[in-house]
Amino acid sequence: MSYIGQSVPRANARRLLQGRGSYVDDLRLPRLAHVAFFRSPHAHARIRSLDFAAANSMPGVIAVVDGRALANYCKPWVAVLGHLKGIKSPPQYPIAIDRACWQGEAVAAVVAETRAQAEDAVERIEADWEPLPAVVGMEEALAGRRVIHPDLGDNVCFKREHDTGGVDDAFAKADLVVEETYEFGRHTGVTLEPRSILADYNAAEHTLTVYHSTQAPHMMQDIFSRHLDIPEGNVRVVAKDVGGSYGIKVHVYADEMATAALSVMLRRPVKFVADRLESFLSDIHAREHRAKVRLACTKAGEILAFDLDDLTAIGPYSVYPRTSGIEGNQVVNLTGGPYKHQQYRAKMNVVFTNKNVTCQYRAVGHPIAVALTEGIVDLAAMKLGMDPAEFRRKNLIPDDAYPYTFPSGIKFEKLSHHQALDKLLELMDYKGLRAEQARLRKQGVHHGIGLAAMIEVTNPSPAFYGVGGARISSQDGATLRFEPTGMVTCMVSVTEQGQGTEAVFQQIAATAVGVTMDRVRVITGDTGTTPYGGGTWASRGAGIGGEAVLQSGKELKSRIIDVAAAILKTDKADLDITNNEVINKQSGEPRLELSELGRVAYFRPDTLPMDFQSELMVTRHYTPRGYGFAFTNGIQASLVEVDIETGFVKLLKHWCVEDCGTVINPMLVDEQVRGGIVQGIGAALCEHCLYGPEGQLLNGNLADYLVPMAGEMPYIVVAHVSTPTRTSELGAKGAGEAGTAGAPGALMNAINDALAPFGARVTAQPFTPERVLKALGKI
Amino acid sequence: MKRQIRPPTSILPRKGGGARRAILPREGGGKYELERALDTTLIVNGTPVTRRIPARQHLIDFLREELGLTGSHVGCEHGVCGTCTVRVDGKIVRGCLMLAVQADGRRVDTIEGLSDSGEIAALQEAFHRHNALQCGFCTPGMLIAAQDLVANEPGASRERIREHLSGNYCRCTGYQAIVDAIEDVIGK
Numbered sequence: 009m010s011y012i013g014q015s016v017p018r019a020n021a022r023r024l025l026q027g028r029g030s031y032v033d034d035l036r037l038p039r040l041a042h043v044a045f046f047r048s049p050h051a052h053a054r055i056r057s058l059d060f061a062a063a064n065s066m067p068g069v070i071a072v073v074d075g076r077a078l079a080n081y082c083k084p085w086v087a088v089l090g091h092l093k094g095i096k097s098p099p100q101y102p103i104a105i106d107r108a109c110w111q112g113e114a115v116a117a118v119v120a121e122t123r124a125q126a127e128d129a130v131e132r133i134e135a136d137w138e139p140l141p142a143v144v145g146m147e148e149a150l151a152g153r154r155v156i157h158p159d160l161g162d163n164v165c166f167k168r169e170h171d172t173g174g175v176d177d178a179f180a181k182a183d184l185v186v187e188e189t190y191e192f193g194r195h196t197g198v199t200l201e202p203r204s205i206l207a208d209y210n211a212a213e214h215t216l217t218v219y220h221s222t223q224a225p226h227m228m229q230d231i232f233s234r235h236l237d238i239p240e241g242n243v244r245v246v247a248k249d250v251g252g253s254y255g256i257k258v259h260v261y262a263d264e265m266a267t268a269a270l271s272v273m274l275r276r277p278v279k280f281v282a283d284r285l286e287s288f289l290s291d292i293h294a295r296e297h298r299a300k301v302r303l304a305c306t307k308a309g310e311i312l313a314f315d316l317d318d319l320t321a322i323g324p325y326s327v328y329p330r331t332s333g334i335e336g337n338q339v340v341n342l343t344g345g346p347y348k349h350q351q352y353r354a355k356m357n358v359v360f361t362n363k364n365v366t367c368q369y370r371a372v373g374h375p376i377a378v379a380l381t382e383g384i385v386d387l388a389a390m391k392l393g394m395d396p397a398e399f400r401r402k403n404l405i406p407d408d409a410y411p412y413t414f415p416s417g418i419k420f421e422k423l424s425h426h427q428a429l430d431k432l433l434e435l436m437d438y439k440g441l442r443a444e445q446a447r448l449r450k451q452g453v454h455h456g457i458g459l460a461a462m463i464e465v466t467n468p469s470p471a472f473y474g475v476g477g478a479r480i481s482s483q484d485g486a487t488l489r490f491e492p493t494g495m496v497t498c499m500v501s502v503t504e505q506g507q508g509t510e511a512v513f514q515q516i517a518a519t520a521v522g523v524t525m526d527r528v529r530v531i532t533g534d535t536g537t538t539p540y541g542g543g544t545w546a547s548r549g550a551g552i553g554g555e556a557v558l559q560s561g562k563e564l565k566s567r568i569i570d571v572a573a574a575i576l577k578t579d580k581a582d583l584d585i586t587n588n589e590v591i592n593k594q595s596g597e598p599r600l601e602l603s604e605l606g607r608v609a610y611f612r613p614d615t616l617p618m619d620f621q622s623e624l625m626v627t628r629h630y631t632p633r634g635y636g637f638a639f640t641n642g643i644q645a646s647l648v649e650v651d652i653e654t655g656f657v658k659l660l661k662h663w664c665v666e667d668c669g670t671v672i673n674p675m676l677v678d679e680q681v682r683g684g685i686v687q688g689i690g691a692a693l694c695e696h697c698l699y700g701p702e703g704q705l706l707n708g709n710l711a712d713y714l715v716p717m718a719g720e721m722p723y724i725v726v727a728h729v730s731t732p733t734r735t736s737e738l739g740a741k742g743a744g745e746a747g748t749a750g751a752p753g754a755l756m757n758a759i760n761d762a763l764a765p766f767g768a769r770v771t772a773q774p775f776t777p778e779r780v781l782k783a784l785g786k787i
Numbered sequence: 788m789k790r791q792i793r794p795p796t797s798i799l800p801r802k803g804g805g806a807r808r809a810i811l812p813r814e815g816g817g818k819y820e821l822e823r824a825l826d827t828t829l830i831v832n833g834t835p836v837t838r839r840i841p842a843r844q845h846l847i848d849f850l851r852e853e854l855g856l857t858g859s860h861v862g863c864e865h866g867v868c869g870t871c872t873v874r875v876d877g878k879i880v881r882g883c884l885m886l887a888v889q890a891d892g893r894r895v896d897t898i899e900g901l902s903d904s905g906e907i908a909a910l911q912e913a914f915h916r917h918n919a920l921q922c923g924f925c926t927p928g929m930l931i932a933a934q935d936l937v938a939n940e941p942g943a944s945r946e947r948i949r950e951h952l953s954g955n956y957c958r959c960t961g962y963q964a965i966v967d968a969i970e971d972v973i974g975k
Contacts, residue, residue, distance in 0.1 A: 017915050024923025025911040027858020027898030031924065034857035124843075200862045200870055200924040200958050251860070251924030252958050284863040506922030506959050679918050682961030710867040710956075718962040719946075719953040747961075 009586070011515035011525060012738075015675035018511035019525075020504065029249040032204035032221050037277045040206070041070050043270055044126035045263055045280075046116035046133045047289065048108030051142035051362040051703025052156070055106055058116055059134035066132055068125030071274060073117045075103035082269035083235045085260065087326035089476030092333045095166040095358075097326035098157045102266035107140075109156065109324035110364050111704055112289025114263050119270055119278060142362040142703035146298060146321040149359035156324055156360045165326050166333035166358040168340055172415045175353040178313035182304035186388045190380045191772035194296035194321075195695035197369050198715050201251020202282040203291060205264045207271035215242040218268060221250050223258040223503055224543035229535045230479045231260055231329065232268055247533035253505045254370040254687065256291050258545045260328040263290060288708030293697050294335065294369035296321050297376050301343070303384045304351075309394050311403045313351035314344040316380070320358050323365035329478045330368055333358050338373025338465070341416045344381050345463040346425055346641065347403045352415035362703045368545075374464060374749035375688060382460040382753040383771065386760065396459055396757070397433055404429065404461060421634075423641040424667045424729045425461060432459075432643050432665040435727055441647060449765065455660070456762025458646045460753035466547035466668070466742025467638035467733070469631070483631035484548075485539025486556040488517060488564045490624035492610040494588055494602030496521055496564070499531045501541020502553030507744060508676035509549045513557045515672055516738070520561025521568070522585030523602065539627055547742020550672055551638060552630055555736040560628035571609050571622045572600050630736065638733045638741045642666030644685070644750035646758040647722075652766065652784055655777030657693060657759055659722035664750065668743035669732040677743050678726040684747020685724055690716045692752035696774050829890045831856070832900025840887045847871040847882030849890075850897060858898035858927050862956070869955030872928035873897050879935045898927035907934050909975070913968035921959030929955045933969045943973055 023029055046058075060072040084099035104115045116133055120126035143149045143156055149163040156163055179185055199221075206219040216238050222228050225245040233240040250257065267280040282290065302315040318339050322332035340354040389399035404425035405412055412420045432438075438457070445455045465472075473480040487499040498517045504510045510530040518525045531537060539556075542548065565585055572590040573580040576599055584593040590600040608615060609622040616622070632638060647660040664681055671677055694714035698706040707713045732739025752773060759780065760769045768783040781787045824839040831854060840849055845864075850856040850873065862870035864883045871882035874896040901907045907930050913919070920926045929952065936943050936951045943951070948969050949962070957965060 017918060021915050021918070021920055021923065022911075024920055024926050025914055025930070026902040027856075027927040028902075029858075029923050031857075031860070033851075033861065036855070198956075198958055199922075200868060200956060201860070201922065202862075250922060252922040254958070281861075284865065284868075506920070508918070508921070675918050679921070679960055679964050682963050683921060683959045684961075686961035687958070709865060710863040711865060715956055715958065716962075717953040717956065718949040718966065721949070721962050724961060724963055 010519045012519055012670065012672055013674070014515065015673060016511065016515060016525065018508050018676070019514060020510050024249065031201050031249045031251050032206050032219050033281045035206055035219055037206065037208060039276045041119045041121065041274065041276055041278045042123040042126050043117050043119045043267055043278050043280045044123060044130045045114035046118065046130045048111055048113045048115055050108060050137055050139050051111045051144070052140040053108050054138040054140060055108065055115055056136040056138050062132040062134065063118055063129040066125065066129035068121040069129045070119045070121065072129065072133070073103070073270065075101050075105035075115065078103050078266055078269050078273070079105065081236065081273050082265055085235065085328045087328040087331045089331050089333070089473065089478055091476040092166055092331060092337060095326065095331060095333045096160050097165060098160060100262060100325045100328065102262050102269050110362055112364055114266065117266055117270060119274060144361060144363065144699060144701060144703045146296065146319050146359055146361065149321060149361045150319060150357055156362060163360045164357060165322060165360055166336070168337060168356045170340055170352070170354045170416060172350065172352050174351045175313050175315055178351040179302070179304045179315070182312055183307040184388060184391055185302060185304050186384055186391055187300065187302040188384055188387055188771055189298065189300045190383055192295045192297040192376055193696040193773055194293040194366060195691050195697055196288065196291050196293045197254040197256035199252035199254065199256050202284060202287045203257060203261060203264065204281040205267050206277060206279040207268040208277035209271040209275060211275040213242070214238060216268065216272065217244045217246065219246050219248065221257055222247050223253045223505060223545055225503065225533055225535045226501065226540050227480050227543065235265060236268060236272055244536040247503050250503070250505045253544070255368050255372065255545065259292055259330065259367050261290065284710055285708060288697070288713065289364060289705060292327060292367040292369065293364050294366050295376060295691070296366060297339070299339070299376065299380050301380045301384045303388050305388050309392055309399050309402050311347050311349040313349055316340070316343050316354040318354070318356040321361040321363070322358055323363050324360050325365050327365050327367035329480065330473060332365065332367050334368055335373045339377045341418050342374060342377035342463060345377065345414060346405065346461040348405045350415055363699055364705070370684065370687060371745035371748035374462065374745060375691060375752045378460055378462045378750050379753035379756055383756055386757045390764065397429070397438060400459065400461055401426065401429060418639065419635055420639045421733055421735065422731050423463065423639065424731045425641050427729045428641060428643045428665045428667060429461070431727060431729060432645055432663055435665065435725060436645050436663045454650045454652055454762040456648045456650060456758040456760065458754045458757025458759070458761055459643060460750045460757060461643045462641065462750040464547065464640045464642065464742065464746050464749050465637045466640050467551040467632045468546045468548060469633060469636050471636040472546065481540060481542040483629050484541030484553045484556050485627055485629040486553065486560040487539050487625065487627040488560045490564060490568060490606065492606040494527060494606050496523055496528045497531065498528055498557060499538045500553050500557060501538045501543065502549040503533045503544045505544055507549065507680050508673060509544065509553065511676060512550050512554060512672045516554050516557045517561045520558050521565045523588050527588060539629065547744040551736065551740045551742055552632060554672065554740050555630040555738045556628050558738050559630065560626050563626045563628060564624070567623055567626065568602070568605065571605055571624070574616050574620045575605065575608055576600060632735060634735045638735065640666065640668050640741045640746065642746050642750060644754040646754040648755065648758040648762060650759055650762040650780060655780035657775060657780065659689065659720065662722045663725045664747060665727045665729060666743060666746045667729040667731050669730060669741035670739035671728055671730060672740060680744055681726045681747040682724045684745060685751045686716050686721055688748040688751025689721065689755060691773060692755040693774050825888045827888050827891045829892065830894040832896055842886065842888055844887045845883050846873070846885045846887045846890055849887035850882060856897050856899055860924055860927065862924070869932060870925050870928045872931045872955065874931060879932055898931065901931065901934070909972050910934060910937065910969070913971045917964045917968040917971065919960065919964040919968040925955060925957045929957065929965060936969065937972055941973060945970055
């Protein structure tokens with residue numbers, strides 16, 4: 009039987025439900041020491057001196073270390089990629105040396121017997137600071153009157169220009185040109201489990217074992233190896249349960265590198281778990297953009313061209329090893345993505361500032377590209393007096409136009425925009441909602457309906473990072489081992505972060521081999537046991553790891569049948585496996601229990617022919633090829649009620665129709681999409697890392713930084729169109745980021761739809777009550 | 788979205804329950820008052836436990852660090868996220884906002900005890916069936932908060948469930964499956 013497409017519960021959820029998970033902070037090792045960091049209170053300051061005398065005399069203190077001392081144990085890094093031409097960034101050290109470049113950058117570390125003792129001693133460090141002028145605003149950074157890193161010449165980390173040609177002509181002959189500037193507030197992932205790392209250096213063996221809350225164990229193995237100068241084979245990275253990641257835990261963090269270096273220096277295990285206040289100051293932020301977008305179209309509503317000018321700020325360093333240029337690059341790649349216009353021009357600047365660093369967070373660049381595309385599309389429809397759904401139908405790339413090359417250069421294998429749009433409008437009863445909206449408006453109740461079509465990058469090939477020189481694997485592997493009892497152990501390089509990776513691999517392996525799901529045990533997150541691979545990011549786990557499991561499972565099945573044929577002295581072609589038994593392919597008659605086959609293969613191979621050796625362990629890898637990415641598509645809709653007196657936005661309902669190809673487990677996909685939508689809603693309505701003019705984070709705690717709560721979130725309807733990718737046998741594309749990609753744009757359009765009778769629009773996220781009231785001219 | 792007034796940043800504790808308070812009072816030869824330990828006896832998951840506990844240690848740190856009950860998690864340490872939710876004398880509390888010595892003479896129940904006793908088995912089963920968890924970090928706190936509602940408000944509506952859970956953040960699921968699971972149990 010096939011488990012593909014079945015909503016089966018996750019086996020590994022049971023331990024989490026009983027509090028028996030194993031997150032990094034749950035581990036206990038002998039001689040474990042704890043590190044706490046002394047962080048800069050200034051956005052930009054020279055360190056004249058650090059006095060550790062008082063800290064060193066505090067109870068339980070093992071070591072107090074500055075950046076210079078630790079630099080002997082860990083090489084600095086520079087986060088650039090070869091295919092992002094011209095990208096630049098200064099070297100970054102595990103602990104800053106001489107100068108702090110953002111508020112929260114660690115400048116010293118205290119290692120003590122307990123975390124509390126380490127924190128007590130941190131309070132006793134005396135620093136003599138020379139505050140330097142901070143570059144806080146994006147425009148200020150771009151203008152470059154003050155340069156944060158003088159060696160680099162200016163504050164521009166990376167810039168990109170793209171032009172198909174013909175854009176000015178298109179705008180000149182257009183019947184309608186609309187222009188709007190959209191702003192996006194920087195926000196962050198808020199993983200409920202903070203960043204956590206326990207590094208255990210064994211001086212006798214010169215080995216390093218790192219228990220790490222990470223999405224990419226092999227990438228981190230490579231990085232620990234190269235920067236701490238330990239042979240790769242001596243480094244093992246173990247990611248057990250990970251308490252949320254969303255892209256936050258796929259980067260190299262200075263304080264985590266410092267923790268590993270301290271373990272080497274002190275020759276004992278050292279643990280660092282960020283507290284929530286540190287998380288806000290040091291987890292990557294994302295998506296601080298200001299983007300001006302222009303759209304040209306005809307009277308009949310045909311979009312002719314998009315013109316984009318995007319400015320984004322990333323803090324003082326490009327983040328290693330993925331760089332902080334990718335997000336803006338994605339905005340350029342994806343803007344206008346669902347539509348069939350042929351002219352496109354984009355200009356994008358990525359600048360350094362003295363704020364916390366930013367990098368790839370769930371749906372990298374998509375929420376920006378989708379919101380500004382869909383915002384300007386709605387504005388054009390409104391100016392033309394066209395229904396926004398009809399305007400989209402007129403302009404979406406036709407479902408029979410594939411393969412298709414979009415003007416930004418990206419290639420689509422096959423998308424289903426029109427099917428998705430039709431399904432969405434039916435699902436939400438679009439016409440009914442419009443009628444209801446008109447009726448309620450007369451009663452002074454202001455409903456808004458917003459749509460957002462989108463494309464999504466999934467299953468990236470080496471084109472994403474590998475070609476740029478990053479040692480980030482785009483291929484993944486699966487090893488399947490047949491056990492004597494007829495069980496199958498499945499070891500995969502993709503990691504589990506709660507999205508259900510292990511469950512879908514269990515489904516695929518069971519289906520491919522012909523066993524029931526309870527016979528499959530999945531192991532992930534350990535460089536010491538799994539094949540080499542990229543891990544979890546860019547919506548790649550099911551599509552890439554899943555294909556490796558499928559191919560491995562098919563081969564294992566074939567090898568099991570080889571053994572069965574030898575035992576039964578039957579032609580292999582006559583045998584099959586189903587429901588844990590070898591059967592006769594034609595009649596379905598049971599021939600051999602797999603547990604019996606395992607007994608013979610492992611314990612009585614003497615009974616098999618002399619020239620027969622069973623090989624019941626198989627590894628297969630899969631690399632996506634042919635297309636740079638397996639693009640998916642989808643469309644979301646948001647229904648809101650805006651209180652025009654208070655500016656509050658009430659979320660009434662949300663819909664998402666998306667096409668991730670083969671749906672392996674609908675329940676898991678739907679719930680992941682919902683979670684993504686809620687993260688997108690958070691960014692659009694309330695999440696914002698607010699900085700003051702001196703570069704101080706004003707709301708770096710969970711009381712002041714608002715994340716969505718159960719009471720505020722709407723009912724979310726998720727549905728699918730299925731266009732499997734033909735680049736793999738499984739046909740699965742990614743779904744993990746779809747929700748986050750489209751929700752902010754849909755919500756913005758819904759709010760603006762509600763505000764339309766007042767001639768008001770909001771374009772700066774998050775859409776707080778204050779901003780809504782300002783748009784209405786009430787404050 | 789409407790929010791309640793939250794405590795100002797300045798009073799927030801740090802991870803280890805260590806410093807970041809304005810003044811550390813001293814006694815005698817420079818030993819911190821807050822390092823003073825008190826003999827404390829509490830009943831944890833039905834078993835009496837006696838320890839000498841530093842006065843400044845939070846209940847959640849005591850449960851995790853001293854007793855190895857790592858099922859309750861530490862998410863924010865300022866009483867917002869709800870991952871450290873445990874039960875004290877039958878009432879749900881934030882383990883990060885209560886000192887361990889304040890639990891002297893009280894009964895503390897954690898996810899481990901509530902799982903072993905079977906008290907929350909129906910909720911756990913429903914959460915599993917509905918996939919009402921992803922990373923699982925919020926889940927123990929979420930289950931204990933949910934059980935409070937199941938036990939005390941058998942007729943709770945979906946809106947009431949959502950309201951009750953609003954002190955427990957989940958960053959993965961979008962909440963819908965959690966509400967579905969709890970509604971399932973309440974409806975039975």
